[in-house]
């Protein structure tokens with residue numbers, strides 16, 4: 001029989017589904033393992049990146065299941081979001097129709113790949129059974145004071161026609177989805193108080209030992225915890241005080257200017273006080289600065305721009321006055337939106353000071369050197385040193401100077417130590433249709449009123465027409481948004497914004513533990529058993545998006561009592577798989593180098609596609625797509641197939657009983673047995689400990705070759721060959737589950753290999769029969785030879801000395817000393 005994957009694969013997929021072997025339940029008598037992949041957006045079809053992600057996950061799920069663990073391995077769809085709306089406008093279909101048909105198509109694709117999901121647990125975030133719990137959770141967050149509405153400058157993407165959270169403004173200022181430079185708009189929006197958890201989000205990073213260091217660092221920087229001093233400066237000739245935040249209060253004697261953001265409220269105050277032309281000038285400048293995108297304002301190398309307001313701030317320590325500027329590089333939403341400018345020790349301040357001829361005064365010097373001259377220094381010196389020109393701080397090393405200066409501010413009541421975070425509250429309103437409606441109502445009488453829980457869900461109308469000119473169709477549906485106030489019963493209007501889809505993906509893994517739950521988002525007992533996720537697999541691009549939001553959610557759900565109190569983190573181990581590249585570039589539609597997984601599966605079968613993907617590169621590394629590599633994987637499976645087919649009679653009739661190493665005398669049989677078990681041993685470790693799947697495959701290829709050349713001479717030999725073939729099929733099963741299942745049954749086995757217990761290593765078979773020993777004379781290698789394994793020092797030496805070759809080499813020489821290392825080497829030191 002030839003290897004006909006197109007018959008084998010659907011046959012076993014059906015058999016597995018019919019027998020429900022991948023369906024799992026809570027079982028406290030068993031150790032659990034939760035294996036999870038980032039769920040896909042139902043864009044239409046799987047791409048190679050998905051196939052890689054899920055082939056890695058399925059390998060682990062299958063392997064650990066065979067190791068006897070109770071493995072939860074679910075799949076679902078992150079189904080809300082913009083592309084459905086764009087497709088709807090383009091094809092004149094409803095976003096829901098487009099989405100649901102994609103979900104069904106992609107589910108079929110996943111089934112064709114042979115992934116071992118418990119399909120009963122499929123979750124779709126656009127399903128009202130799911131998003132009603134988004135709304136319910138939103139209300140719990142609201143009750144807990146974690147949701148608020150605020151008028152604020154927010155990120156706006158003109159292409160997507162919606163606001164964005166800070167995390168969704170990537171690469172210094174563009175929309176994460178479409179790449180359009182983001183601008184600021186002043187709007188009323190809903191925020192979630194993720195900053196309440198900023199400290200814990202940083203602290204717990206230390207415990208994420210199973211995460212790539214790179215992701216931990218990215219999150220640490222994103223959350224951006226800084227310790228510093230928050231203080232006030234009087235503004236000369238006014239009764240105003242300007243607040244600033246600094247991490248370098250030790251440089252307070254080096255302040256030569258003060259700067260504030262264009263959006264700072266004092267811009268308008270100063271304009272009013274100044275009046276006349278100066279006022280107009282100031283307003284115009286601030287407006288021009290504020291209208292520029294963050295990318296323009298903060299890009300490295302762009303010229304800093306500023307304007308002197310004519311007002312002066314009084315240095316709280318020295319009493320000196322410094323001019324107050326408006327500067328483009330001061331961010332409105334960090335610290336207080338105003339800074340003390342210390343050009344000698346901060347590069348941005350330095351660039352600004354040089355441009356506008358502001359004096360530069362050094363107040364920190366290197367330990368054993370005098371202070372550089374501020375007038376001529378070429379760049380700021382940010383490094384620690386010793387305070388100078390700094391009154392009571394003089395002579396103190398930077399760290400102590402910071403502490404001393406901070407104390408001074410606290411003693412004098414002029415400032416206090418403060419921790420600042422870069423992390424901002426999470427803006428979750430979206431001016432889009434295809435998302436979870438925010439369960440809030442506006443009443444002229446009662447103001448903002450939450451929708452009572454018993455009135456949930458607030459369902460999205462599905463019979464909509466997308467406005468061709470963009471915008472949110474919900475805002476054009478009075479029949480939908482007109483409602484009655486839950487408090488006074490008067491006329492009211494629903495919120496027409498929907499919730500950021502990252503909200504949906506922040507707890508879907510909890511839902512998987514009990515997706516049938518109808519009275520709660522998920523069953524607490526089930527979640528307590530299955531969570532946390534033991535292994536999460538997905539793309540690094542989510543390092544500061546989904547992976548932060550999901551961590552935050554887990555902490556809140558734990559505080560809400562939905563998850564156990566000590567369950568503070570969702571993902572124990574994280575694997576960020578590399579990209580799939582072709583011809584040196586990331587596989588993508590825009591580059592035009594995509595290979596369609598469907599075509600590969602059709603041409604070579606799912607087993608080949610999966611094996612190639614797992615063999616071609618370690619999981620974290622980029623994978624170079626090559627059709628030749630795919631053919632190689634296919635040829636290897638053909639060899640495995642023929643190994644069984646061509647020996648089928650012998651293998652089928654061989655005793656399934658394992659022959660003990662001790663009863664084997666033929667060297668070929670002993671060697672075969674050893675190869676089988678050392679391969680099993682290493683493959684098991686490669687998968688379980690190292691996650692090095694590619695080396696595991698390489699070892700299985702070697703085992704295959706050894707089995708092909710091994711010609712049994714007797715019944716014991718056939719029994720060993722069968723043991724070898726079954727071991728090979730066992731180890732290969734998580735990589736290529738269909739062909740191995742088929743061959744397993746052809747050998748006469750009746751159970752499913754997919755859930756067969758992983759084979760045990762026979763330790764006695766690992767002992768080597770022989771050892772290779774090096775002979776050195778005066779430290780130089782002279783020859784290598786084989787001795788039996790396990791010889792003692794004395795026996796080894798005796799054996800070496802009795803060899804004719806050794807005797808010849810030592811002729812006429814005087815032996816001074818001999819050194820023997822069992823199993824390794826003998827060194828003979830001679831004279832003459």
Ligand code: ANZ
Pocket residue numbers: 225226245246247248251329330331332333334335336337338339340341342344345346382420
């Ligand atoms: C004086 C100073 C002297 C500073 C010095 C630094 C070095 P991190 O570490 O990121 O927290 N800063 C404060 N608020 C700012 C804002 N809204 N926009 C731009 N810059 C701002 O950085 C804190 C430092 O960033 C603060 O310490 C302040 O500059 C600046 F030798 O104050 B520093």
Ligand code: ZN
Pocket residue numbers: 157158159160161175176177178179180
């Ligand atoms: Zn956009």
